[in-house]
Amino acid sequence: MERSHIVIFACIVAALCAVLPILAAFYVSWTLAVSREQARLKELAEYAVTRADAVFDDATRALKAADHLVAPACSPEHVAAMRAIVITTRSIEDIGYFANGQLICNSWGAPDVAVARPKAEFTAANGVSVTKLQLRIANDAPMIDFRFRSYSVVTDPARLADVLAGTGTSLAIATQDGMIVAALNDPDPDTVKRIVANPQGDVDTQMLSAAARGRAWVAVALSPEIGLVMDMNREQLLLLSLGVLIAALMIGLVVWVSRRRLSLRGELAIAVGRREFVVHYQPIIELKSGICVGAEALVRWRRPDGQMEQPDIFIPIAEESGLIKDITDQVIENVMKDLGGLLAADRSLHVAINLAAVDIHSGRVLQVIQRALAGTNVLAQQIWLEATERGFMDVTSASATIDEARRLGHSVAIDDFGTGYSSLQYLKDLPLDALKIDKSFVGTVGLDAATSSITPHIIDMAKTLDLLIVAEGIEQQRQADYLVEHGVQYGQGWFFSKPLAAADFAAFYHARQKEFGPGPAIIRREIA
Numbered sequence: 001m002e003r004s005h006i007v008i009f010a011c012i013v014a015a016l017c018a019v020l021p022i023l024a025a026f027y028v029s030w031t032l033a034v035s036r037e038q039a040r041l042k043e044l045a046e047y048a049v050t051r052a053d054a055v056f057d058d059a060t061r062a063l064k065a066a067d068h069l070v071a072p073a074c075s076p077e078h079v080a081a082m083r084a085i086v087i088t089t090r091s092i093e094d095i096g097y098f099a100n101g102q103l104i105c106n107s108w109g110a111p112d113v114a115v116a117r118p119k120a121e122f123t124a125a126n127g128v129s130v131t132k133l134q135l136r137i138a139n140d141a142p143m144i145d146f147r148f149r150s151y152s153v154v155t156d157p158a159r160l161a162d163v164l165a166g167t168g169t170s171l172a173i174a175t176q177d178g179m180i181v182a183a184l185n186d187p188d189p190d191t192v193k194r195i196v197a198n199p200q201g202d203v204d205t206q207m208l209s210a211a212a213r214g215r216a217w218v219a220v221a222l223s224p225e226i227g228l229v230m231d232m233n234r235e236q237l238l239l240l241s242l243g244v245l246i247a248a249l250m251i252g253l254v255v256w257v258s259r260r261r262l263s264l265r266g267e268l269a270i271a272v273g274r275r276e277f278v279v280h281y282q283p284i285i286e287l288k289s290g291i292c293v294g295a296e297a298l299v300r301w302r303r304p305d306g307q308m309e310q311p312d313i314f315i316p317i318a319e320e321s322g323l324i325k326d327i328t329d330q331v332i333e334n335v336m337k338d339l340g341g342l343l344a345a346d347r348s349l350h351v352a353i354n355l356a357a358v359d360i361h362s363g364r365v366l367q368v369i370q371r372a373l374a375g376t377n378v379l380a381q382q383i384w385l386e387a388t389e390r391g392f393m394d395v396t397s398a399s400a401t402i403d404e405a406r407r408l409g410h411s412v413a414i415d416d417f418g419t420g421y422s423s424l425q426y427l428k429d430l431p432l433d434a435l436k437i438d439k440s441f442v443g444t445v446g447l448d449a450a451t452s453s454i455t456p457h458i459i460d461m462a463k464t465l466d467l468l469i470v471a472e473g474i475e476q477q478r479q480a481d482y483l484v485e486h487g488v489q490y491g492q493g494w495f496f497s498k499p500l501a502a503a504d505f506a507a508f509y510h511a512r513q514k515e516f517g518p519g520p521a522i523i524r525r526e527i528a
C-alpha cells in the first residue's frame with residue numbers, strides 16, 4: 001500500500017473510531033432515556049385514569065342518590081337533602097334539579113337567575129352525560145357538568161386531573177372519543193385526540209406519549225423529546241464518557257499501528273539502501289542417511305543496534321511496498337558471498353532461496369541469479385528456488401518462470417504446501433521438482449489432531465506426481481522416523497538444527513559430513 005493510501009486509510013479509520021463509539025453510546029443512552037420516560041408516562045397515565053374514574057364514580061353515586069330522593073321537588077326537605085349530598089360527596093361542587101330544560105333549584109334553593117340546562121356532549125356507559133360548562137370558578141378551566149335524568153352535578157376539572165405530572169409533562173383526561181375534560185400543562189387537543197384514537201401509533205415524532213384507558217376516561221400523558229436531552233441523567237453521561245474514552249483509545253491504537261507501519265516501511269526502505277540484510281541457513285538433511293545435503297536461506301534484518309528482525313515481521317510489508325525485489329537481490333548476493341566457496345567445492349550441496357510472488361510472476365530474478373553465478377563455479381543446479389502457493393496462483397506466468405528456471409538448471413519447490421489455496425491442479429499443471437510440507441502438518445504427526453490425517457495424503461500426492469519431498473519443522477525423533485517410514489526423502493527443523501549464521505552452517509556441514517559421510521551427487525528430478 002502506498003504511503004499516502006496508508007495515511008488516508010488511517011485517517012478514515014481514526015474518524016470512524018472517533019465517531020462510531022460516541023454515536024453508539026449516544027444511541028444507547030438515548031434509547032434508555034426514551035424507554036425510561038415512556039415507562040414513567042405510562043405509570044402517570046394509569047394512575048391519573050384511576051383517580052379520574054374514582055372521581056366520576058363519586059359524582060355518579062351523588063347523582064343516583066339524588067335521583068332516589070322522594071321529597072317534593074325543590075321543597076325545603078328536597079333542597080336540604082341535596083345539600084347533604086353535596087357536603088358528603090368530595091368530588092362535586094354543587095347539585096341542581098332541572099325540569100323542562102331549566103334549573104329549578106340547587107343545594108342553596110331556587111336560583112336568582114334563569115339557568116338553561118346545557119346540551120350533553122358525551123354519554124358514558126353508565127348513562128351519565130358529560131358537558132363542559134362555560135362556568136368558571138376558582139381556576140381557569142371551565143367546570144364540568146355530569147347529568148343523570150333530572151339532576152346535574154358540577155365538578156372542578158382539577159379534581160379529575162389530581163396528580164403531580166412534573167414540569168414539561170402534560171396530562172389530559174379525555175372522554176373515550178378524545179374530548180379533553182380536564183388537563184394539566186395544556187396538552188394539544190388534536191394530539192390527544194389522535195392518541196386516544198390510536199394509542200400505539202406514531203403520533204408526533206417530537207413528543208413521547210402514553211395512554212391509559214379506564215372505565216369512563218382515557219388519560220394521556222405527553223412530554224417533549226427535547227426534555228430528555230436536558231434531562232440526561234448521570235448514567236447516560238457516564239455512557240457517553242465511556243464512548244469518548246473508547247473512541248480515544250481506538251484513535252490512539254489506529255495512530256500507533258499506522259505510525260508503526262509507516263515507520264517500519266520507512267525504516268525498511270532505509271535498511272534496503274544500507275544493505276542491512278543477512279542470511280541464515282537452516283540445514284536440509286537426507287532423512288534416511290542423516291547427511292546434510294543443503295540449506296534453506298532465510299533472510300534476517302540486522303538493525304544498526306544489532307537487533308535481528310525475523311522475516312515474518314518485515315516480508316509482508318516488503319511485499320506490499322515493492323521493496324521485496326531488492327531484498328531478494330540482496331539475499332542472492334549474500335548467499336553467493338557466504339556459501340559460494342562451499343558450493344563450488346562440493347557439488348552435493350544445494351541452497352534453497354525463497355522467492356516472493358512478484359519474483360515468480362516477473363521471472364526477473366533468474367537473470368539476477370545468473371549474474372551472481374557468473375564466474376563463481378557454482379552450478380545453477382545447486383540453487384533451488386522456493387515459493388509459497390501464492391507465487392504460483394497465476395499459473396501462466398508461474399509456468400513460464402519455472403520452465404525457464406529449470407532450463408537454466410535450477411530446481412523449483414512449492415513451499416508451505418497445504419496452508420493456502422493449493423489444489424492438485426497446481427501440482428499437475430506446474431513443472432515443479434519438490435514439495436515442502438509445512439511445519440504445521442509435520443507438527444501433528446503421531447497426534448490425534450484433525451490435521452494429522454492430512455500429512456499422509458500430502459505425501460501420497462507428492463509421490464503420485466513423482467515430486468521430491470522436503471518436510472519442514474521437524475522437532476522430534478518420532479516425526480523424523482514417521483517421515484522416513486512414509487518415504488519422505490528430506491527434512492529440516494530444530495531436531496537437526498536451527499537456522500545458522502553462514503560460518504556456523506559451514507561448521508555444521510563439515511561435522512555432519514565427517515559423521516555421516518559425503519553427500520550424494522547433485523539432487524535433480526528429471527522431468528520427461
Ligand SMILES: Nc1nc2c(ncn2[C@@H]2O[C@@H]3COP(=O)(O)O[C@H]4[C@@H](O)[C@H](n5cnc6c(=O)[nH]c(N)nc65)O[C@@H]4COP(=O)(O)O[C@H]3[C@H]2O)c(=O)[nH]1
Pocket residue numbers: 282297298299310311312315328331354355356388415416439472473474475492493494495499
Ligand atoms: N517452529 C519451528 N519453526 C521452524 C523449525 N525449523 C525451521 N523453522 C522456521 O520455519 C520457517 C521456515 O521457512 P519458510 O516456511 O520458508 O517460511 C519463511 C519464508 O516464507 C519467509 N522468508 C524467509 N526468508 C525469506 C526470503 O529471503 N525471501 C522471502 N521472500 N521470504 C522469506 O519467511 C518465513 C519465515 O521464516 P523464518 O522466520 O526464518 O522461519 C523459518 C524457520 O526458522 C522448527 O523445527 N520448528
